[in-house]
Amino acid sequence: MSTNTPKNTQIWLPFTQMSEITKNPPIEIKKAKGAWLYDNNNNKYLDAVASWWVSALGHNNPKIAKAIGEQAKKLDQVIFANCTHTGAQEVAKKVLNLLPNKLQKVFFSDNGSTAVEVSLKLALQYHHQTGNPQKTKIMSLNDAYHGDTIGAMSVSGTEHFFAPYKPMLFKSPKIKNWNKLEQTIIKHAHKTAAIIVEPLIQAAGGMKIYHIKHLQQLAKLCKKHNVLVIYDEIATGFGRTGTMFAMDQIGTSNLYAPDMVCLSKGLTGGTVAMSITACSNKIYKAFLGPYSANKTFFHGHSYTANPIACAASIATLDIFANQNIIKNMQKNMQYFNDCAQKFAKNLPLKNFRALGWVAAWDIDDVRKSQKQRLSPIITKTALKYGLLIRPLGNVLYFWPPITLTKTEIDFMFNTTKKVLNEIMI
Amino acid sequence: MSTNTPKNTQIWLPFTQMSEITKNPPIEIKKAKGAWLYDNNNNKYLDAVASWWVSALGHNNPKIAKAIGEQAKKLDQVIFANCTHTGAQEVAKKVLNLLPNKLQKVFFSDNGSTAVEVSLKLALQYHHQTGNPQKTKIMSLNDAYHGDTIGAMSVSGTEHFFAPYKPMLFKSPKIKNWNKLEQTIIKHAHKTAAIIVEPLIQAAGGMKIYHIKHLQQLAKLCKKHNVLVIYDEIATGFGRTGTMFAMDQIGTSNLYAPDMVCLSKGLTGGTVAMSITACSNKIYKAFLGPYSANKTFFHGHSYTANPIACAASIATLDIFANQNIIKNMQKNMQYFNDCAQKFAKNLPLKNFRALGWVAAWDIDDVRKSQKQRLSPIITKTALKYGLLIRPLGNVLYFWPPITLTKTEIDFMFNTTKKVLNEIMI
Numbered sequence: 001m002s003t004n005t006p007k008n009t010q011i012w013l014p015f016t017q018m019s020e021i022t023k024n025p026p027i028e029i030k031k032a033k034g035a036w037l038y039d040n041n042n043n044k045y046l047d048a049v050a051s052w053w054v055s056a057l058g059h060n061n062p063k064i065a066k067a068i069g070e071q072a073k074k075l076d077q078v079i080f081a082n083c084t085h086t087g088a089q090e091v092a093k094k095v096l097n098l099l100p101n102k103l104q105k106v107f108f109s110d111n112g113s114t115a116v117e118v119s120l121k122l123a124l125q126y127h128h129q130t131g132n133p134q135k136t137k138i139m140s141l142n143d144a145y146h147g148d149t150i151g152a153m154s155v156s157g158t159e160h161f162f163a164p165y166k167p168m169l170f171k172s173p174k175i176k177n178w179n180k181l182e183q184t185i186i187k188h189a190h191k192t193a194a195i196i197v198e199p200l201i202q203a204a205g206g207m208k209i210y211h212i213k214h215l216q217q218l219a220k221l222c223k224k225h226n227v228l229v230i231y232d233e234i235a236t237g238f239g240r241t242g243t244m245f246a247m248d249q250i251g252t253s254n255l256y257a258p259d260m261v262c263l264s265k266g267l268t269g270g271t272v273a274m275s276i277t278a279c280s281n282k283i284y285k286a287f288l289g290p291y292s293a294n295k296t297f298f299h300g301h302s303y304t305a306n307p308i309a310c311a312a313s314i315a316t317l318d319i320f321a322n323q324n325i326i327k328n329m330q331k332n333m334q335y336f337n338d339c340a341q342k343f344a345k346n347l348p349l350k351n352f353r354a355l356g357w358v359a360a361w362d363i364d365d366v367r368k369s370q371k372q373r374l375s376p377i378i379t380k381t382a383l384k385y386g387l388l389i390r391p392l393g394n395v396l397y398f399w400p401p402i403t404l405t406k407t408e409i410d411f412m413f414n415t416t417k418k419v420l421n422e423i424m425i
Numbered sequence: 426m427s428t429n430t431p432k433n434t435q436i437w438l439p440f441t442q443m444s445e446i447t448k449n450p451p452i453e454i455k456k457a458k459g460a461w462l463y464d465n466n467n468n469k470y471l472d473a474v475a476s477w478w479v480s481a482l483g484h485n486n487p488k489i490a491k492a493i494g495e496q497a498k499k500l501d502q503v504i505f506a507n508c509t510h511t512g513a514q515e516v517a518k519k520v521l522n523l524l525p526n527k528l529q530k531v532f533f534s535d536n537g538s539t540a541v542e543v544s545l546k547l548a549l550q551y552h553h554q555t556g557n558p559q560k561t562k563i564m565s566l567n568d569a570y571h572g573d574t575i576g577a578m579s580v581s582g583t584e585h586f587f588a589p590y591k592p593m594l595f596k597s598p599k600i601k602n603w604n605k606l607e608q609t610i611i612k613h614a615h616k617t618a619a620i621i622v623e624p625l626i627q628a629a630g631g632m633k634i635y636h637i638k639h640l641q642q643l644a645k646l647c648k649k650h651n652v653l654v655i656y657d658e659i660a661t662g663f664g665r666t667g668t669m670f671a672m673d674q675i676g677t678s679n680l681y682a683p684d685m686v687c688l689s690k691g692l693t694g695g696t697v698a699m700s701i702t703a704c705s706n707k708i709y710k711a712f713l714g715p716y717s718a719n720k721t722f723f724h725g726h727s728y729t730a731n732p733i734a735c736a737a738s739i740a741t742l743d744i745f746a747n748q749n750i751i752k753n754m755q756k757n758m759q760y761f762n763d764c765a766q767k768f769a770k771n772l773p774l775k776n777f778r779a780l781g782w783v784a785a786w787d788i789d790d791v792r793k794s795q796k797q798r799l800s801p802i803i804t805k806t807a808l809k810y811g812l813l814i815r816p817l818g819n820v821l822y823f824w825p826p827i828t829l830t831k832t833e834i835d836f837m838f839n840t841t842k843k844v845l846n847e848i849m850i
Contacts, residue, residue: 010517012532012709014725015506019713026509031499037508051504052727060501068733069494074456076485076696079476081440082804082815083462084451092435107437110536110698111726117574121590128589136592148724149542151575151593163719164553165546167561168576168595265727271501273535273698273728284437288444291798294588299573300439301536302477302690303698308493373716379507390507 032059055270071311087310100257113147238266242356269316457484480695496736512735538572663691667781
C-alpha cells in the first residue's frame with residue numbers, strides 16, 4: 001500500500017519533528033469503520049492504537065454518530081452556568097453509577113489535561129478551605145504522564161521533554177520506589193494536598209504495569225495522612241484494563257476508592273473531546289458557603305458539558321451497558337493476551353507485560369550502534385502493510401479498540417511480526 | 426415565565442457557588458434556534474451572552490449541524506500524528522487566509538486555555554532554541570484573563586480568585602499602565618519571551634476597551650526587544666469587535682501583526698470545542714532539526730484537530746465567507762450601538778463603553794449598603810422575562826450573537842431596562 005502526501009504544509013502536527021514529514025509523510029485518512037482507517041486510495045489500516053487510545057469501541061459507531069447528528073440539530077451548545085441540560089445530567093448519572101459510591105459529583109471539562117488541572121486545583125483549594133493551607137504540593141509517580149498543560153506537566157515526569165518550560169512548572173515530590181512508599185508519604189504529607197496516579201498502568205510513561213497492592217497501600221496511607229488520592233483514568237478507563245475502570249480491580253469500597261477520578265478519551269466513544277473530574281461529597285462540601293466566603297470553584301471552559309459531546313457520551317455508555325461490552329470482550333481479550341504471551345519468540349523483544357487490552361515489550365535494539373530511531377521506521381513499515389502502530393520510543397505496544405475480532409487480532413500480530421522481521425535484520 | 430429545577434444535583438457547575446443553586450436554580454434548556462434558548466416548558470430566552478461568547482452565528486445553524494452529522498458518519502476521529510485528514514487542512518487554509526500574512530502555521534488544540542498554553546510553551550521553547558534561554562517570562566496586562574489552566578491563570582490577573590493556587594502559578598510581570606509601556610518593556614525585556622494580550626478589549630477582565638495605538642506601540646517595542654507578541658483572540662475573534670478579528674483594526678502588515686494568535690469559541694460557530702494557535706514561520710523554523718537535537722514541540726491532546734470539530738469549523742467559515750457576515754452585520758451592529766449609546770439614560774449605569782457587538786456599563790450600585798450582590802439578582806429577574814444576561818460582577822454587558830435582528834436588539838435593551846427598573850428601586 002502506498003502512503004499519500006498531504007496537500008499543504010500549513011499544519012504543525014503534535015509530538016512530531018516537522019523536519020521529518022517529507023521522509024515520513026502523514027497518511028491522509030478519509031473515512032473509518034470499526035478498527036479500520038481508510039485513506040484516499042481506499043487503502044486500509046488497522047488502528048492498533050485506537051487513535052491515541054480514544055476509540056474504545058472502534059470508529060464511527062452508527063449509534064454514536066446518530067446521537068451526535070441529532071443533537072447538533074436540537075441543542076448544539078448552551079452556557080453551563082445558570083443553564084443546564086438533560087444530556088449533562090444523564091452523563092453525570094450514568095458515569096457516577098459506574099464509579100465507586102464515594103464519588104458523588106461531576107465537574108465537566110474538555111480534555112484529559114483540563115480534567116487533571118481541575119483535580120489539582122480542587123485538591124489545593126479543598127485543603128485551603130479545610131484548615132490546611134500549607135498543603136500545597138501534589139505528589140506524583142516517577143515517569144508519570146498526565147497531560148501537556150503547565151499544571152499537568154508539573155505532575156508528570158518525562159522531564160527530558162520539559163527543559164525549556166522548567167521555569168513555568170511547579171515542583172512535584174516524586175514517588176520513586178513503591179517499597180519506600182510509606183517513608184516517602186510520611187516525609188511529604190504535611191505539605192501535600194494530593195497524590196495523582198494512573199492506576200495499574202503508567203501508559204505514556206512507558207506502559208509500566210504495577211501491582212494492585214501498591215494502590216491499596218497508597219489509599220490507606222493517604223487516608224491516614226489527610227492526602228487526597230486522584231486517579232487519572234483518562235487512558236485506563238472504559239474497558240482498557242479488562243474492567244470498566246482500573247480502579248474496579250483495586251477495590252471500590254470507601255477504603256480503597258479515590259477522592260477524585262479524571263476521565264476522558266473513551267468517555268465519548270472516541271468521537272469528540274470531553275472530560276470529567278468526579279469527586280467525593282467531602283470535597284464538594286468544602287466549597288459550599290456564602291458567596292462572600294470566597295469558596296466558589298472559579299473554573300470553567302466555554303464548552304463545559306457541551307450537549308453534542310454529552311449526546312455522544314450517553315450513546316457510548318448505553319452501548320457499554322446494553323451490549324454488555326465488558327463481559328463480552330473477555331473472550332477476545334484472552335485471545336489477545338494468549339497471542340501476546342507467545343509473540344516475542346524469535347523477535348528482538350524483551351520485558352513483556354500485559355493488562356487487559358494492553359500488551360507491551362521493550363525493543364531489544366540491535367541497531368542502537370547505528371543511532372537510528374526505530375520507532376518511526378516501525379510505524380512507516382507497518383503502514384505499508386496496513387497497520388497503524390506507534391512505539392513509544394523503545395516500547396512496542398498494542399492498544400487496539402476493545403471490540404477487536406480474532407481475525408483482526410491475528411492480523412495485528414502477524415503484520416507486526418512481518419514488520420519486525422523486515423527491519424530488524 | 427417560570428424556571429424549572431434540574432432533576433439531579435450530581436453536577437458541579439463552573440463558576441458557581443453551589444450553595445446558591447436552590448435559590449437560583451439553573452434553567453434546563455431543551456433546544457435552541459438562532460439567538461433563542463428554549464426550556465422544557467417551551468419558555469424562550471434570548472441568549473444575550475452567546476452562551477459564553479461562543480455562538481457567534483446563533484444556535485443550531487442548519488448548515489453547521491448538517492456538517493457535524495455527516496462527518497460523524499464518515500470519520501469521527503483519527504490520531505493526528507502520522508495521520509492527517511482533509512478537514513484539518515481545510516480549516517488551516519481557511520483560517521490562515523483570514524489572518525495576517527505573518528501567521529503561517531496552525532497548531533490545533535481543544536479549548537481556549539489549551540490554545541494559550543500552547544502559545545506560552547512555544548514562546549519559551551522558541552527563545553530556548555534561538556540562543557536566548559534566559560527569556561523565560563511571559564508579560565501580561567493587569568486584570569487579564571486568558572483561561573483557567575495553571576499556565577493560563579499564571580498570565581491572568583484576577584488574583585482574587587487565585588489565592589489557593591498561588592503555589593502552583595508562575596510569575597508574570599504586569600503591564601499596569603499603557604503610558605509607561607516602554608519603561609515596563611525595557612525593564613523586563615531581557616528575560617521576557619512574550620507578551621500576551623487580548624487585543625482591543627479585555628473581556629472577562631471587565632469589558633475594558635483600550636486604544637489601537639497602544640497595540641501598535643506594543644508591536645514596535647516588542648520587535649525591537651525580541652519579545653514575541655501573542656494575541657488572545659479567543660473572545661474577540663469572529664466578528665465580535667466589528668471586524669473578523671480585532672487585529673484587523675490594528676494593522677495586519679508585518680509591522681503590527683502578532684507572532685502568535687489564539688482562536689477558539691466562534692471557531693466552530695459555537696457548536697463543539699476546538700482551538701487553534703497560529704504562529705509565524707520564524708517560530709516554526711526554530712523547532713526544525715534532527716530529532717536528536719531535541720527541538721520537537723512535545724505537545725498534543727488526544728482529540729487534536731478532531732474531524733467533527735473541523736467539519737463544524739469549515740461550515741462556520743464558509744457561512745462567514747458566503748453570506749458576507751462581517752459586511753452584512755454592520756447595519757444591525759450600528760443599530761445595536763445606537764441603542765447602547767442611549768441606554769443608560771435614567772438607569773443606574775455609568776462608564777459606558779462599546780466596541781462592535783459589545784456594550785458595557787458599570788452598575789452604579791445603589792444597594793451597595795445592603796451588601797447584596799446584584800449580578801445574580803439581575804440574571805434571575807431577566808430570565809423571568811425571557812432574557813439571559815450575566816453581569817461580570819459589577820459590569821453589565823451585552824455580547825449577543827452577531828446575527829441579532831433589530832427586533833431582537835430592541836427586546837434585549839427593553840427587557841434589560843425593565844429588569845433594572847424593577848430591582849434597582
